Amino acid sequence: MQEPIVEFELTKEFRDRFQEALDKQDSVFIRETLTDIKPADITELLYEFTSEESKYVLNLLPVDQQAEIINDLDSDTRKKFLRIYEVDEIVILLNQLASDDAADILHELPVKEREQVLSALEPVLKSQVTELLRYEENVAGGLMAKELMKARFHWTVVQCIDEIRKQAENVSKFYTVYVVDDEDKLIGRVALQDLIISDARTIVGNICDKNIIAIQTYQESSEVAEIMKKYDLESVPVVNVHEHLVGRITIDDIVDVITEQAEEERQLMTGISEDIEEDDSVWRNTRARLPWLLIGIVGGLMNAKFMGLFEAELSRITAIAFFTPLIQATGGNVGIQSSSLVVQSLANPGYVDEGHWNRLVKVFFVALLNGFFLSVLVLGANIVLFREYQLSMVVSVALFSVVVFASFIGTITPLVLNKLGFNPALAAGPFITTLNDLLGLTIYFFIVHLLLI
């Protein structure tokens, strides 16, 4: 072992030194430097260079490492990068990869190129990938790999180990042997450790665990993630409608699914409409932000128009305007909090759903309590700060109502979105804030009108 942590840190100095070597096409230096670095770190290094430079670097490495590195790239970068590759170059790379990874990369290629690459792949991989390409990317069939270790239930342990020796080259990492009947129907699984400690003449069908969970090809990836998390599984078999074993999904793919879900949720909640990163171009960054900002602007203009209706009142009692930010900000905060909690409970299914009615009753009581605290506090503060008793009273009544209404909207919106098949996290973002701003203003002026004027 080298250092206990061989994690590589990409420094500015290193990158600049590397860029220099690239400019001089100093292949000796580059080759030497890269022998000490793991493929995942080389992937990160490549983000610093142009596609042409990256290709030059990769060509200095063995082809299996090239394939691994390209497989590690994020989808956007890879799409751009592979444009400078010829069809036959891509074929060589994909032949190094597992079926699921090869299928993912094929998905990213233009249709014409995809067909050309596919038809030139090694026969086994070609038929595996062809099958995988039939599935949507966000279902189990699109996540699974075809490579797996399979044994017939009537085999002995020693037969099984022989087969593992034969297949080991094709299946890179595995911990489980799936046991099937003569028609390829899934019967159970044997952990490698159990194979090792069992007598050589034991029948595999007798030591396999038959009470296992299998995933259907059409189940959504978020559902697969839920199941693997809940039952602490590191891999699951995937079966088709005839219960034939067709693939397996491993936990590292699921880790990616979970990370992507969290990222998507954050983007929805913060009003970013494209999958962008800080280092994307200024123009892409601007474009990804504009849609939600525009919605906010439209809401703001509607606010302005609405307040315009009360111009006479406002010019008589200017102080009415002072409290719109207070009312709107609180409505916004309450709405976001409420929807966030609903999003959370939708993401953790399993409890018996008490029904929407019970949920709303509870939200109502929480809102009453919060509304009460806040409006009493604001009443006190306003009397001290502004000495306008009547207006202070009006503000507190409005605040109380806004807290209750915003809680309601914040709870109902993600439920409705979820029902309609949208991501409920959308409701914890600028959308609900804009809605609550308008709602708050309406309630406030309605109460002003009722009590004050």
Next chain:
Amino acid sequence: MQEPIVEFELTKEFRDRFQEALDKQDSVFIRETLTDIKPADITELLYEFTSEESKYVLNLLPVDQQAEIINDLDSDTRKKFLRIYEVDEIVILLNQLASDDAADILHELPVKEREQVLSALEPVLKSQVTELLRYEENVAGGLMAKELMKARFHWTVVQCIDEIRKQAENVSKFYTVYVVDDEDKLIGRVALQDLIISDARTIVGNICDKNIIAIQTYQESSEVAEIMKKYDLESVPVVNVHEHLVGRITIDDIVDVITEQAEEERQLMTGISEDIEEDDSVWRNTRARLPWLLIGIVGGLMNAKFMGLFEAELSRITAIAFFTPLIQATGGNVGIQSSSLVVQSLANPGYVDEGHWNRLVKVFFVALLNGFFLSVLVLGANIVLFREYQLSMVVSVALFSVVVFASFIGTITPLVLNKLGFNPALAAGPFITTLNDLLGLTIYFFIVHLLLI
């Protein structure tokens, strides 16, 4: 195999039927029902019942299943639940668990009980757990389990397999044998599949992979998650400062870390200050929401006081007030978007950091573009809707400035929070919104004052 998916769905009918059986203490029905359900599903079922009912159910099951189910419970529920257990009952349960799980549960017990339970554990587990309890829960030492499969580098494959036979009882799931020297220093690892396909007389030291990543006991769990994700590892060895192998961390623990991080981030971003769920009590829900609402209220009162300074101007030109919601909402949205992007890039380290200066220059250009689009649009809309040319001009200039300033604040705040050791996601929440509300108002009235009055 039973059905391809033996996932259990907890229906209201099932729960009610089960409650009935509980009320009648119908142990036959309960035992029969539970034999078909996996422990992870029984865990979920228990959330529906009182602690006493749950204990009654558990006592009908084998002790290893009891332990597994209790281990699956969420920490809050378990803490409450174990209060009705005697010390010797807890000892029996913990003796069934892996060292890391036992240590986690001990962490949750009151100190006095913890000591009593610890001293009564089985000797091996006791010494393992005692060691684990020394570590904070959020570092590698607190995540790792002591149980692992270990081989000396000079052993043959057959010796190694013999040892696996002996140890297999204590280590529940493993895919890797760690190879150490005579002083217990980590040398490398052998995958089980390689052991299976190697000749029995091969020396383990010759087939082990020496270029592996090991984690130090003191590394933070988020860092461990980062490393395991990046290098696609399903388990990592943990070493102490002397490079002695002291434990292993498996990917299922890391999946939990990732999920918790995402949840914590969402709570910070949506102004919820305690780790609550929708089905916690009304009072707890109220309390968790109040702190951020209060910050919003204080901000709102400061807004009101600030607008009060311009009472004379407002009563002369009431329309000024119409546009505060527009200005503030846009400032809020821009701020949240900016901080969200910084949070995202802080969560994906690895790129060469271009330095804060480059980042700010880029943010500045994005803000200029967005600000330009929005203010031109609003100018047009305002002229059409309100026909107040001078005020429309002022609003657009203010809007432009607010977009630029809010971008700046939204970018700088998470960076500063991160530097100070806080979670930067805090900056994408109510805090930045409140700040931006005030900022927006100040800029708006400053420009009104400058250009209009």
